[in-house]
Amino acid sequence: MGSEYTPTILQGQQTSDDEILAKTPLDTKALGGDSSVIIMELLQRFKVRDVMKRQIISIARSATLREAQRLMRENRISGLPVCEEGRLYGIVSVNDIINGLDRGWMSDACEKHMATNLVVLEAGMPLAFALRYFNNYTYGRFPVLDSNRKLVGIVSQRDVMRALLYELSVEIRKLERKTSNNTQERAAGESYFRREWAVVRNDLSRAGHAANDIKSILRERKVDRTVSRRVAVAAYELEINICIHSHGGVLVLLISDETVTITAKDRGPGIPDIEWACRDGTSTANDWIRSMGFGAGMGLSNSKRVADKFDIQSEVGKFTKVTCTFNLKKQQEGAGS
Amino acid sequence: MTADEICAKVDGVLAVPVEDAAASGVYVGDLLSDVMGHAGEDCALVTIQNHLNTIAVCTLVGCSVLVICHNRPIPPDMAEGAAREGVAIVTTPLSQYAAALALSSLPPAEH
Numbered sequence: 001m002g003s004e005y006t007p008t009i010l011q012g013q014q015t016s017d018d019e020i021l022a023k024t025p026l027d028t029k030a031l032g033g034d035s036s037v038i039i040m041e042l043l044q045r046f047k048v049r050d051v052m053k054r055q056i057i058s059i060a061r062s063a064t065l066r067e068a069q070r071l072m073r074e075n076r077i078s079g080l081p082v083c084e085e086g087r088l089y090g091i092v093s094v095n096d097i098i099n100g101l102d103r104g105w106m107s108d109a110c111e112k113h114m115a116t117n118l119v120v121l122e123a124g125m126p127l128a129f130a131l132r133y134f135n136n137y138t139y140g141r142f143p144v145l146d147s148n149r150k151l152v153g154i155v156s157q158r159d160v161m162r163a164l165l166y167e168l169s170v171e172i173r174k175l176e177r178k179t180s181n182n183t184q185e186r187a188a189g190e191s192y193f194r195r196e197w198a199v200v201r202n203d204l205s206r207a208g209h210a211a212n213d214i215k216s217i218l219r220e221r222k223v224d225r226t227v228s229r230r231v232a233v234a235a236y237e238l239e240i241n242i243c244i245h246s247h248g249g250v251l252v253l254l255i256s257d258e259t260v261t262i263t264a265k266d267r268g269p270g271i272p273d274i275e276w277a278c279r280d281g282t283s284t285a286n287d288w289i290r291s292m293g294f295g296a297g298m299g300l301s302n303s304k305r306v307a308d309k310f311d312i313q314s315e316v317g318k319f320t321k322v323t324c325t326f327n328l329k330k331q332q333e334g335a336g337s
Numbered sequence: 338m339t340a341d342e343i344c345a346k347v348d349g350v351l352a353v354p355v356e357d358a359a360a361s362g363v364y365v366g367d368l369l370s371d372v373m374g375h376a377g378e379d380c381a382l383v384t385i386q387n388h389l390n391t392i393a394v395c396t397l398v399g400c401s402v403l404v405i406c407h408n409r410p411i412p413p414d415m416a417e418g419a420a421r422e423g424v425a426i427v428t429t430p431l432s433q434y435a436a437a438l439a440l441s442s443l444p445p446a447e448h
Contacts, residue, residue, distance in 0.1 A: 136412040205414070208393025215397060229448075232397045233373050240370075293386045298370035305374070 038171050040128070040200040041248065042164060048130050049123035051163040052144045052153030058083035059092065061111035065100040068092045068110050081143055082114050086150035088143055090114030120145050123152055125288070126202045127160055134160070193221070193255040199242040199266075204292060207243045210251045211236035214262070221255065227326055230306040231260050234324040237299040238264035244289045246320065260326045270316035278304060278312065338443055340402045340425035343381055346439045347404055349429035352411045358401045358425035362446025365437050369394050376400060380446030383436045385409055392418040398448070401425060404440075406433050 058081045059068050068080050072094070082090040092114045100106045105113055121130055121142045133142060134157050141156040195217070197210035214235045218228040235251060242249045242264055249266030271277045278300045285295020300322070304310040307324035314320040340358040344351045360381035366372040367384050369391065376382060378399035384391060387409040395403055403419065405411065405428045411419075419426050429436055 132414070135414060204388075204390055208390060208397065211397055212393060229378075229398070236373055236393070236397055237370065292388060292390060293367055293369035293372075293384075294390075296368050296370050298368070298374065302370055302374045 037198045037200065039164075039168065040203055040206070042167050042171065043128035043131065044126045044201045044203055044248070046127045046163060046167070047123065048121050048125050048127065048144050048155055049153065051127065051159045052123070052155040053159060054153050056081060056083070056151060056154055058151070059110055060084055061089055062109050064107050065092065065097060065110060065113060066106040069097045069100075069106070072097065079139075079141060080110075081151060081154070082110050083151050086152075088118070088120070088145065088151040090116045091118060091143070118143065121155060122147070122288075127164070128203050128205065130155060130160060132205055193217075193253075195253045197239075197251045199239055199249055199251055199264075201243065201246060201248040203243060204289075204294070207240050208236055210239050214253050217253065217255075218260070223255075223260065223328065227260065227328065231262060231324075231326050233306045234303040234326075235262050237303045238262060238322055238324070240294055241299045241322075242266045244285055244294055249319075258328055260328060262324045262326075263321065264323075265321045266319060268318055268320075270318055271312075271314040271320055272316050274312055274314055338381075338440075340427060343402055343404065343440065344427045347427060347429040347431055347436045348439070349404065349427040349431075351425065352405070352428045353416050353419040353424070353426035355401065355420070355423050355425040358423065360400070360402045360443065360446070363437060363440045363443045364400070364446050365433050367433070373398060375448050377446030377448045381440065381443065383433050383440070385433065387411055387415060389415045389418050391415070392422055392424055395419075395424045396422045402427065404429055404436055406431055406436055 057071060057075050057077060059071060061082055061084060072078065072080055078094045080092045081088055082092060089111065092110050096113050096115070100108070100113060119133065119137055119139065119142060121133065121144050123144050123146050130142070141154050143151055144153040144155055146152045197213065199210065200206065211232050215228055215232040218231060239251050242251065246266030247268050249264065252263040254261040254263070276282055280301040281297045283295050283297030289295040303322065303324050308327045309325035311323040338360055340351060340355065343360065361379045362377055363383060364372065364376035364380045365383040366376065367386055369386060372382060372394050376398045380400045381402040381404055382395060382400045383404045383406065385406050387405050391403065392415060401424055403424055403426045405426060408428055408430045411426055411428065416426065431439060
């Protein structure tokens with residue numbers, strides 16, 4: 001009561017796509033075999049439901065704080081969900097117990113003193129999302145709800161770490177086996193500048209990273225400001241698209257004397273109707289992507305609008321490849337919008 | 338207009354101060370793709386999107402003052418990102434429209 005806590009109830013959708021992705025094997029080759037990328041892939045591939053504890057010790061709303069205290073002590077837990085028939089009403093924390101002892105509230109019902117502004121996670125959210133919330137809030141654990149808003153688990157930082165360490169050890173062993181026959185390839189053509197960024201599915205915390213690098217590179221190479229901005233807009237949109245719609249992929253920057261080209265290639269699921277996807281305002285993004293200001297269906301049309309040449313190819317179940325080309329010469333004559 | 342002046346106009350708090358941060362116009366939008374496509378350079382961006390990606394968008398469009406409405410809290414990673422990229426953040430109790438009205442002496446910043 002009286003706290004300045006702002007409730008953040010996260011909402012998400014669990015699509016069948018998530019289920020498919022959970023079973024998709026790691027493709028380290030497509031991501032360049034970079035170990036930090038592998039960690040990020042793991043954080044995306046694993047969902048909260050894969051690491052959460054499913055046995056929930058909870059208490060009813062009418063139970064007293066003293067009962068809550070006993071349950072917490074016996075089970076050595078510092079937070080107790082107040083839950084009836086799967087519905088989460090609040091959480092009783094150690095702090096509530098301390099206050100209860102201090103002010104003589106121990107015989108009061110839990111519902112009178114529990115915290116009701118809760119930050120919760122959804123079972124289908126990627127682990128990266130959970131980690132961000134551990135970072136941004138001071139809670140040691142979050143209740144986990146399923147798509148019907150029913151309490152299905154509890155996840156702590158320890159659960160996340162344990163799962164990650166185990167999976168990492170498996171991946172490192174795989175990598176070690178690979179490195180012996182891993183030869184570095186260099187792109188030919190000295191007059192070109194080429195750089196590539198891996199883009200990880202659903203990792204919105206890093207989205208914009210490649211677009212920002214691209215903008216800096218163009219600035220260093222003294223590319224016209226308006227062209228740089230148009231390139232950055234397309235790069236950002238395509239980066240976000242790979243991030244929120246695909247299973248992951250790469251963004252490639254190619255600069256020649258005449259043009260700047262941004263190519264975004266992902267590993268599926270592909271676009272069944274390209275014409276529909278390129279139309280302004282059409283999108284297949286889920287709710288939590290939309291709640292962050294993305295997924296409004298403007299990405300492809302924005303990229304198309306800023307580019308001098310736009311090409312898109314896609315094969316359902318395999319890939320989508322978008323290429324945006326920007327003329328460097330034409331701009332000096334005052335063209336481009 | 339400096340970030341401090343903007344802060345005073347919207348009755349806000351300077352959550353992330355940045356030296357010399359200023360704006361010559363205003364853009365209002367919660368849809369980051371729309372902001373990307375249409376916000377002009379050197380604008381103050383008025384939005385409710387209180388997360389790190391908003392900072393990425395600000396740096397890409399060249400906005401150095403961000404006004405977050407409804408006193409939405411600034412997560413630590415967002416504050417760090419803003420300080421690193423030189424984007425001042427003002428939090429205000431006002432809504433987007435009320436904040437826009439408070440900043441009406443600045444012109445619209447559209448690309």
